[in-house]
Amino acid sequence: MDEDLDAKLKELEKVHEAIKNLKSSADDKTEQEKAMAAADKILKERKANETKTVLNKTKINKPSDPNAGMMAAMAADAEKRAEERKKRVAEANRIKELGNRALKEGFPCEAERRYSEALSIEKSVPAIWTNRAIVRIRLKKYKEAIEDCDWAFRASNDKCPKAMINLGNAQMALGEFEKAEEAFNKCIKLGKRELAQSYLIKLKEKKEQQEQKHKYLSEDKVHRSDYIADITKTLLKKGGALEMYLSIISILEISLGRQKHLVYDFIDARGIDIFKTPDGIIIENELQELWITLTPDSIAKNCDQQNNCISTLWRLFGVVVRQNYPKGEEVMDDSAFPDILLGSLQSGNAEIRTCCLQTIFFFSSIETLRSKLVVVFHRTDTLKSFTDAILNDDGNSISLSMQIITNLTRIGDCRRLFRDDFTNTIQPTLISVLENNDKMESETVAKVISAITNMLKDDFIRRCVVSADLVWELTCHVLAEAPAETKDDIDMFTNLLGFLHNMSFDKSKIVIENAPRVARSIERCLIIKSKNDDVLLRCIGLFNNICTKNSECCSIIINYTEKLFACLNHGRENLRQLAGRLLACMAEKSDECCLRIVKADPGLSKICKFLDSKNDSERGNASLLVSKCASLIEPVPINLIEPLLNIVNTSPCDHTRKNAAVAVGKLSRDSAEGRKELHRCHGLEILTARLKNVKL
Known part of the structure; x- marks a missing residue:
């Protein structure tokens, strides 16, 4: 009786331990599989140990087991987990195929992302680990590739030749030749002799080349001018073995790279003739x-x-x-x-x-x-x-x-x-990069856009790009949808905005038609990255261009009037000027914008301070804003007449003087106090003297 009790207690302890492991291993797929295997073993042992007595062809079962309910629950849980794992494996393999396709199409970074996504779902598929290792070796992420190979071994019980080859390749690239040789030899034991032998040959060649380099570079003579001259002359002799030539140019590459002055000894020995x-x-x-x-x-x-x-x-x-x-x-x-x-x-x-x-x-x-x-x-x-x-x-x-x-x-x-061949060579590359931006690194997209932007300085090339509606569509889509998290992402946004800014200088109808689309896409940049000065600068500059071409854009930027006023106090002069110019453009294009500007600056006090600016562009923009918005303010801000007259009297720019004169006229036209202020400041004399040659 005691023996039966002890057996029951031990069995109960195993069951509790199995359940505990199943719960605690939820985050680690490998440990979870071990726990599930242990649970399955308990269930099989229990089934095998069931004893039944048969009398007169009638089954008489042993007394009911108090743990039967727990065992049944554990069996159901194991079955449920197995089904869930099956679904996870299927989904992981589906995403793996997306990674395979990306790799085949030449997007290793996208392939790595897809394989990582698949592994976040299910870690027990060795092929996904080995595929990601291949990609990481291609991207020169050798240490990460070795970690992936280790995971592939765990998932396959150390029986994965592909992972062994990848491990050897990564170790060979890191110069860990002994470890690489060990990996390739293990691959032979796994039945891949021919494949492993080919890699062992490559390993031997690389090892010999590295040893020879170290041998030569460890000697002082490689840093002497006479030695460099001697081996350079040897390089130019006929009949040498290819292995000797490779050793010499490898030594020269390293020695000349480390000791710059040795380049002149190489040149004096006519080494440059090897390239001619x-x-x-x-x-x-x-x-x-x-x-x-x-x-x-x-x-x-x-x-x-x-x-x-x-x-x-x-x-x-x-x-x-x-x-x-x-x-x-x-x-x-x-x-x-x-x-x-x-x-x-x-x-x-x-x-x-x-x-x-x-x-x-x-x-x-x-x-x-x-x-x-x-x-x-x-x-x-x-x-x-x-x-x-x-x-x-x-x-x-x-x-x-x-x-x-x-x-x-x-x-x-x-x-x-x-x-001549821009539309057949460079433009398809631009379109391909924009279409596949989510599969490429933001840094790469940014550099491609920078290259094309530089080419837009040529009028013919700019017309080619501007006339391609697909370029407008894709560029706006990237601005509206792409992530904006890292520095490279911000650089990409900045370059895209600069690209659109250069395109917007074109005078064709296509720019006018696409202006609202551009405005909607860069609105997102104002929302999510307005704290970045470079992005903000490009956004405001681009809005300046497109608002002058299509007043519909003003209905979008009007929602950011307060943000533009905040920019008027910014430390960067170019940002202040662009913000002032955009506010002036909005006021010129839309009465609704004028109302919003007056709401943001009721007495035009924020604008007034720019009337005394040393920058003539800022004074001109402020004058235009006053001329458009003064009639909406009660009482009339006659205190602005004097600084406006000063602009008329001192500005070197006809356009600025004209804006200031118009503002003075509006402030004094319908107000007796305004006319008195104009008279007090000798306004008529100043206007007459300074506007003789200005067309109003």
Whole structure:
């Protein structure tokens, strides 16, 4: 009897422990699964241990179990949890497919976001962890990728070859070669020998290259001028092994990058000739031939070591030119350079393409090199091919590509070169970025918009953009819907507002038609980001432009009259001026706006102080506001007549004097006190003397 009691108590203790674990593991999916497995085990043991006595074909059950109700509740709870988990897994896999699609279309950041969303729903699917690890390796988030691989192992009981390969790749990228080798060897044990062997070969090559670099860089001689000269001469000799060439240019890249003065020893040893077509004097060698005959096809046929040489050469070229711009111009003048540039950009090799883009970006940042690039494009008629090549991208380097275009279009001649094919190359990129802004980083969107805005300085290009209704629609949509949380988000908003501001200068009917749409979209910016001075400045500046073109916009900005008055006291002079100009524009366009202005400033006291401003633009705007709103005020503010007459007498601007004179006329016309004040201040004499040549 005691033994039965002890058994029952132990069983009851197990049940209570299982229920406790089920409740406490709600937030951790892995622990929850362990708790559910323990509960299932108890249920199976109980079913197996049930004893029944059969007498005369009649079942006689043992006495009823006091824990039966609890066990039944636990079984029902386990079944419910299993069903819920099944639904979570299905939803997580659905979102995973969205991530897969984003990755395939070239939006790794969006793919990472989708995989993270899927994992927030269900953490037990190994494929989602491994997919996110792949994306994070591509985004160079190696430590985060390793964490994802660890989670994939937990979810698969350490039986996930894909996670093992990803782990090895991430560790290899971090230089943790022993750990990477261990991961690839474990993958062999998991049945993926051929795949793992290919990665072990890559690991061996990278390891040897790294060891050789460290060996050379640990010696003092690499920092000596004579050594740099010696290895540079070796670089130009014919018949060397490709491995030797790769080692030398790798050493040069690092040594010259660390010790800038060594660049001149490299140049003195004629090292720059490795980047130029042989002229019969320079000895042609295999490395030089690899460089000057570079094409997309040759890169595709090259071995990994050859393509590593090309990537390193691009980086070395950038290091040298940073210290000596004329040598960069010299290489760009070489007949083979345009083909080398296009071949690198058009290749399918991501490393070569990235190294090339980074070097060209530096060139485009320096005025002399930028001008030389444009001359080369113009001379060889390769700008279209170059633009196609840098924009034909999977989404990873579009930001860098557009920054290059931004820099190039600082030169008016280059903007004109872009005219012919703008609608077929750059504009589709703009539309694609705006359509997929939610899948891209805000920083990337901001840089693309900045590039296009810079190009709008060209009248022809601006007309192309302005005439595209889809551009208006998408830009306004992004302003109205995109998040505004981070600094990059704010930069994106600021650039979009600047983009619309430049578009609004166009005098076409399309701008007038789209003005209300723009006003509604930037209204959101005034609501959510009015504390940011740059956003506020761009919003008010844009409202100034569109209100002058379409008075319907005034019906929107009128709701922010008080905010504009607050801006009149702002510390930034340009913000004060724009706010005053917008209030004046509103008063000029709409009587309703005049009523709202008088309501916000009943005696025009806030406006009055700008009549004495040293800034003539502020005085002109204040005069216009008085001329439009004075008739709505009782009693007439005759105290404004004297400062207005002072403006008429001292302003260098005809338009400002005219506004002040009109305001004086309205204040003195219907009021005896006003006429007396005008006479006291010798107003008629001032008006007659100062307005002789002003058309009223």
